[in-house]
Amino acid sequence: MSMKQALLSSLVLAASTLGIAGIASQGDLVANQKARIAEFAKQPKSRAHVAFVSNGVADFWTIAKAGAIAAGKELGCDVTVEFPGGGLSDQKRMLEDLLIRGVDGISVSPIDPKNQVEVLTLIAEKSLLITNDSDAPAAPRLCYIGMDNYIAGRMCGELARDGCKGGEVAIFIGRLEQDNAKRRRQGFIDGLLGRSSDPTRYDEPSKVISESGYTIVGTWTDSFDRAKAKANIEDVMIKHPKLALVTGLFEYNSTLAVEVFKQSGKSGKILIAAFDEGADVIEGIRKGTVLGTVVQDPYGYGHESVKMLHAFTKGDFSMVPSDGILSIPARVIKKDNVDAFWTDLKAKLEAGKAATKV
């Protein structure tokens, strides 16, 4: 063996050892957390302090906060809710600060799970980690609470397929960096085109896809700038005058589509398959200008997160399903169930407002 080959073999051996050590340490961290929960069974916390961290600021998260606060009151534990307004770095800072405060458990919606393994590992080392809304399967989390964004995206795609029998389709979304956005978009595409279910599939955002009588002309992002989001819809309408349907995969994208079509006299002429529960979208469903919307249950995310973390501090691990995913499925809201849904949502929003003032 030459010197060069020997060096190479040593490097490969070192890398593989480190790799195995890395995988083992993630497994160890889960085991360590379970051991700590077992210790809580012998000596339960008298009053737990748990935290719920969102991936941004939105009405959606205010409803989740209401759920978290309500669970805290029911169970008699302290709950801290944080909304990072400044993206990834802001979320990291908040998580580190919560660890310094010594919280017993954190439920987080990671913005970029693949690149946040370090901070998520730190939580698992010092506290108890579960994820909500957007999962981080590679991180040492004990459970994921939420829906599968790929399935929810498919539901939206199938909603569009039922209401629009072909033609040009445009996708609008705030940003594509986060895992839930990517999965939601892919689910929509696969659902619309009637493809088989495959969450690992990925169509490039800039690529035009023509299949099954539909042409997906592109995906446009806006980095949460509403003026830009509105301009995107207006400009795409000019670039593609034969547009048959649009989907807004973040709440405000659908709301702005309703607004733009109203202003340009295109309401009902270009269909909308929406996501989340903007007030204008709900009104559009009632009027028939919006096909329907796929809604999640943010209240459930907040409530179940706190309930699970609280159970951990009593040594109870029974809430966690065997596959580590507590599913809170999405629902499709159409003309027939829109009024009942809206009444329930308003009550939760009021609770959210009250929770914000706490």
Add this chain to the structure above:
Amino acid sequence: MKKSLGIITLFLAICIFTSIYGEGFLSGYNLMNLTQRTALFSILALGAGVVIVAGGIDLSIGSVVCLTGIMTPWLLVEHGWSPWSVIPLVLTMSAAIGLFHGLLITRLRLQPFLVTLCGLLLYRGIARWMTGDQSQGFQGGFEDVRSIALGRFEIPFLGDYRLPATVIPVLVIALLMGFCFSRTVWGRWLLATGRNESAARYSGVPTAWLTTGAYVVCSLLAGFGGMLFIFDTGSAQPSDFGNFYELYAIAAAVLGGCSLRGGEANVLGILVGTATLLVLRTAIILLGLGSQLEFAVIGGVLLLGIATDELVRRYSARRADRVSRVSH
């Protein structure tokens, strides 16, 4: 006009290129959208221009847009106030913000960059706290008030083009500013303050009041712009509404010919600078370049335009110098 030649040439070049290679650029609907967006951002850019002329900078424009944009539907919808009280209140509050900045800068001698940077954090924070981070919107109502931004006027012989109502306040503000800078003592004094504050002060110019006035105008226009933006979009979220709009406003003013060193005003240039930025954004979609390339294309084209403009100016100056030497 001569001063704006560079930016006008760049603007026309982008328009011609996009109308040849892009689809629907010259359609009435697109031109109407572009006019509307240019009008909205111009209000902010004109305000930024006044402060830049006075030798200052205002980084709080985006946050003032957020505060006033959020406050308007919050007071109208959530608290049931009348538009007749909300609009004057919001405008007065905006002017008061400018007065606060101006006094801190001129009386306490704090740096404009720091004062307005703190404002950037403060006003967005207030908007988020006030609304509990909930998005605010008109919920399908107040169409009469929103027509200030959504109104359209038919223009004969221009097909489906409709002139947005927002153009009227922009034209009034631009004409007033142009008149002020070129025909009034106050305008001249402001230019002198921006060019050399100490020299102007020793010449008897009330520089402190003029600088304060510039900040009042800037915040007032930012507040007015914020109201028009929310009337246009219909809803907004306090954490992101108006984010980075100060950078667009400052970039448009500087592109239009206002020097960041102060003392140089160009109202027409500011309007064309704003239009250039917004036409570029639209061009990216109409040319099918993909939104991921947006910032790269805007940055690249502007840099190329500014560098070419500067080189042409130097060449013309050198040529004029040579001609004058030969004639002597």
